[in-house]
Amino acid sequence: MLDVLVIGAGPAGSAAAALLARAGCSVRVIERARFPRAHVGESLLPCCVPVLERLGIDTREDLRKDGAEFRDEASGDSVRFRFAEGFPGSPPHAWQVDRPSFDARLAERARAAGAELSFASSVRSVAFEPDRVRATLANGERVEARYLVDASGQATFLARRQRSLAPCYAFGRAAVYAQFRGLAPAVREELEETGNIIILLRPAGWAWVIPLSGGVVSVGFVTRERLREDAFAAGMTDSPLLQRLARGAERGPLRRVGDFSYANLRPYGTRYACVGDAACFLDPVFSSGVSLALLGAEGLAERLAPALAEGREGDPALLAGLADRLDKAYATFANFIHRFYSTGLVRNLFFAPDPDPELRRGIIGVLSGDLWRDGNRFQEMLLQPGRRGFSWPPPPPASRLAEAEGMP
């Protein structure tokens, strides 16, 4: 019997597998896709840099990201936040990554640490028993493990079976995105100078501009309304910046995604944990997804590996400490995103002509994913309960949790 079965080899699954295998656990990862595979989510936060270093990821092909810029092309307002101006001890940079390559490199670290990876293979069902989890794969193969890590991303394997998914409709509802290759040399130089992500404020939403190495830029439009057929073309036409950046460059395939924000209300239980998007996903305006997936995987491995060694992995309270940490992180970003959409936070606070330096540092702290230190006044403000009718996590769809009582 395996120690750990991991569903999914995205950043959460591969990082968890690498760290658990390194700690001496027998680990198998089942991944539905063949790698390298396309994936959205290219902009990382400084908080995950130490995890990447621990994993030994080679970042030479990634673009160094110094910070984040917010711009309103209509008013001409803009602000630039440099991670180096965050709290002492927080990494002064992050990375912009090409996801097919980044995810493949992470998976390779898991393999190098001793985990077994099976690609083009998917988990179809799981059954929990007092001392093990039995999984059945799509090809009929049966796998037994002492513990299950669900890192299945937005497929939310366990949450769908437990009926514990609480969707959040208060944020962006849909996105359309593409990459442009072959940027003009001057544009490339301009974008690569800081590697900053640029967030453009737009009516009913926002757009991302994420420079990648090799003269590539990723552009996406997120909207709170129904995604129009021509949303990408219209967004490009509306923006003088985007027109200038993309001039002469070749656009790759357009991709769309919708209804992506939710919380899994039961991310941990007896003999299982959900990490990364399988636990929670928030509107990507502050680029929290991959970084929280990596931190969640690290926190899980730190607690699960010794528990497996000591036979304590069946303790339902094993991950209580991790749950508290991640709850704080997701609640911080959820409230930040709520204020981004509903309170004019960017216009009133980010674009303020004379910002309070302490508050500015606090904003940079949150934008860096530096979420567990005391005394961040901005984060404390975000976490004040119950303001303006918004609460996190979202309420469960009424009938669901009762129906799922049989789950561990």
Ligand SMILES: Cc1cc2nc3c(=O)[nH]c(=O)nc-3n(C[C@H](O)[C@H](O)[C@H](O)COP(=O)(O)OP(=O)(O)OC[C@H]3O[C@@H](n4cnc5c(N)ncnc54)[C@H](O)[C@@H]3O)c2cc1C
């Ligand atoms: C529009 C948009 C923009 C985004 N931009 C950013 C960004 O700029 N920065 C950022 O950090 N994040 C961003 N994200 C979020 C980011 O994509 C995710 O948070 C991140 O990929 C989560 O990693 P993961 O490992 O949890 O899941 P994934 O990377 O999705 O990996 C899950 C894996 O599980 C596999 N799988 C699923 N079901 C099964 C099964 N039954 N059996 C076997 N394998 C299975 C899938 O094939 C997949 O490879 C964005 C998301 C969206 C929607």
